Amino acid sequence: MTMLSDPSRKYRPFPQVALQDRQWPSRTITAPPRWLSTDLRDGNQSIIDPMDAVKKNRFFDELVRIGIKEIEVGFPSAGATEFDFIQGLVRSGRIPDDVKVQVLTQSREDLIRTSFESLESAKQAIVHLYNAVSPAWRDIVFRMSKDEVREIALAGAKVMRDEASKRPDTDWHFQYSPETFSTAELDFSIEVCEAVMQVLAPTPEHPIILNLPATVEAATPNIYADQIEYFCRNLPNRDAAVISLHTHNDRGTGVAAAELGLMAGADRVEGCLFGNGERTGNCCLVTVALNMYTQGINPGLDFSDIDRTIETVEYCNELPVHQRHPYGGELVFTAFSGSHQDAIKKGFEANDQQNDEHWRVPYLPIDPADLGRDYEAVIRVNSQSGKGGFAWVLEQDQGLKLPKKMQADFSKHVQHMADELGRELNAADIWEAFKSAYYVQTDSKHFQLVYYDESRAPDGTRVFAGKIAVKGQEQSVSGRGNGLISSVVTTLEESFGLDLKVLDYSEHAMGSGRDARAAAYLMCQSGDRIIWGCGIDEDVATASVRAVLSAANGIVG
């Protein structure tokens, strides 16, 4: 056994934050934060093959297109690929005026200087300095005291200040991250940030960005929220700082931590699209933004063509977006199971009928159409599905609105097919099943309408006269009734001895305008059997004749 029976021998519970009067639990998010995408930095440093300039440029353009205004474009001192891409981007003139690019650097003099050089001639830019401050990193990585670790930050901040002052044509912004903030002593993080602020002298008009990372997510998200609230309440000169969140997803709650962190007073969120990033990834910006959207808040980011965004992300990261990923995954708006399909179908119908625009569709937290997703993908049919599922597919695909009782009849055919094939049934499968169950638009049937005429007899009854092919042999037939349908029923009775009593009839138009067709449905009794028929034709009367023949085929078939 490799898992411990007593894990407390190896792992300690995360301590509570000393914050008795926490305010964040009773706050709500009412406005979007500032968004920073670190796809091209944190995302890029964690994929198997880091992006080349072609991929980085494509990703950058997509980030701009969806409306991200702060983009961390790389780690310039990592090497020539990074440096040249950043210089190329800055010189290309492709950075919109309202977009700031950001670069990350360790707090080492040569690396900071290289970072500034990469941004030479930028109109505006953010230089992001970091060093780890928590005990494990102090003891193990740096082997330094608190004072020495604070000194790393201070020394770096001074180089930043000096490098910026050498390049007055660029509007410089500074960001500092006490890396490993989530596992550090809060008062020490505040102490280091305060020291950095003293060097860089931010003001409310030109604030510093203090980015507080959960470099490794180590506790429940309420703890991170406490840490953020504590930090915001105790940081001197809070007005001169933009508080930024940078959560990772080690415990699977990176998004929750960012949301609670915003309630705790933060102004900005860093993350990656679809949660790429170190280990289990960064907080997913798409999820945080669309969670807000579903609460009626415009996140300021546009995912109305989410598939295009996914395509770019998958191409550049060479990693798939998981099928179950919130909002973007291929299956997240799809219901296979019968009771979900039934509720969704009813929800769409109710939504169309209600007077206001508020979204109320069971099982769907967001309208897929808002993200450019097709309704057709919402309901897919397999052996777990019910009548709501195939009825939806037939309606979307063929325009057929089956009467409720006929859905129950057709259900047996679909279930049989699904069990036989042992796989998902697509729209073509369901249409095939329908055609063969009701002898619609197929040559392999007992009775086939060749042509007919309808006339009125002197006594007012209707006369049906025409040719019906029986197993391919055409026969002239005729019969009378009160209406067209009953005249066909009489014809079948008199010519072929069929026992057929019509119990119910309905019809509807399929489509509109010149191409409109009609569908007719017939519920009949023959002996003790209930038989359904369906006819489709350009002409509504002919559709009803076909429906009778469809039922007749059901009797003999």
Ligand SMILES: CC(=O)SCCNC(=O)CCNC(=O)[C@H](O)C(C)(C)COP(=O)(O)OP(=O)(O)OC[C@H]1O[C@@H](n2cnc3c(N)ncnc32)[C@H](O)[C@@H]1OP(=O)(O)O
């Ligand atoms: C949490 C994060 O995601 S932070 C971002 C991490 N991203 C990256 O590292 C990607 C880009 N990095 C790189 O290309 C390389 O690491 C480089 C070029 C920056 C530096 O490479 P190297 O000079 O070989 O150093 P290396 O990366 O191994 O860093 C280790 C050294 O830097 C020190 N160091 C680490 N972080 C920092 C920091 N933020 N500030 C100052 N020094 C630091 C370590 O203590 C160690 O020092 P030592 O050699 O005296 O023990």
Ligand SMILES: CC(C)C(=O)C(=O)O
């Ligand atoms: C550099 C910092 C912000 C980081 O990536 C982290 O701590 O995860």
